[in-house]
Amino acid sequence: MGDPKVQSLVGWSHPVAGLSHAKTLSRIARLPDWIPFELKRTVAAFTDSWHALSRGQRCVYTIAALNTVVLGMWQIPRLLPLMARAFMHDPRTGRSYTLLTSSFSHREVWHFAFNTIALVSFGSTVADTMSVEQFTALYLSAGVISGLASHLLSPLRPALILPSLGASGAVYAVVGASMMLNPDSKIALIFLPFVPISISQAFPALLAYDFLGAVLGWQKFGHVAHLAGGLLGIAYVQWGMYRWAQLVRAIEVRRAKRSRQSSIGR
DSSP states (O other): OOOHHHHHHHOTTOOOOSHHHHHHHHHHHTSOTTSOHHHHHHHHHHHHHHHHSOHHHHHHHHHHHHHHHHHHHHTOGGGHHHHHHHSSBOTTTOOOTHHHHGGGOOSSHHHHHHHHHHHHHHHHHHHHHHOHHHHHHHHHHHHHHHHHHHHHHGGGSGGGOOOBOOSHHHHHHHHHHHHHHOTTOEEEETTEEEEEEEHHHHHHHHHHHHHHHHHHTOOSSOHHHHHHHHHHHHHIIIIIHHHHHHHHHHHHHHHHHHHHHHHHHO
16 A cells, blocks of 8 residues: 555555555545545545455445435326336336346335345355356346246236336346255245245245146236246256356366467467
């Protein structure tokens, strides 16, 4: 920490968690003088907290922040037509991109809260275990595939075709992956807060409930999307992680081969 401006902001012996953290502190220290010093210190403290998190935690909190922004946009009356068009999936409109955007969208605070609590509770460990890149691919894929499952099954029940939104399918995939990676971990349900049970007991029961809801046509929740997301998370840990590792190794071998060829060409 040899930068005098940074030293004046955070002190001489301030710990730095890597080059990115150091660059961020340097940028904060060089903000214009008209910005209050205490505000700079507050931003620096937030930066310290952010860089103290694991990569998995930062990934999960970033997704939660995106969901929070979209929730806030739903609360602005002037934006409602835009939100209904761009952040809600309706099979009758022909817009396919909303399969992705709707998985970051919540209109009700309770829906947002349930999904965010589950994402933060299970997502960080899953992301740190399988890598942030792999976790992000799983999360986005699950959001799209779970919405697509509801979309494809909607012609079977035309009277029940309703616009859909929410991160539940993607979150179910995260919980399913967590169950496969840590089957003995304990969870406490909201309605049974003092009775921790194994995730390998609770999640299959939840999937069974959603299967029943899908078969009987219950409309309270997106049961088909929940099932698709949960099963995808389970299947991905069972088979997909190995394929991902194979792909990474193949890319690394190809890059090493190209590097050797470039060295020989010189």
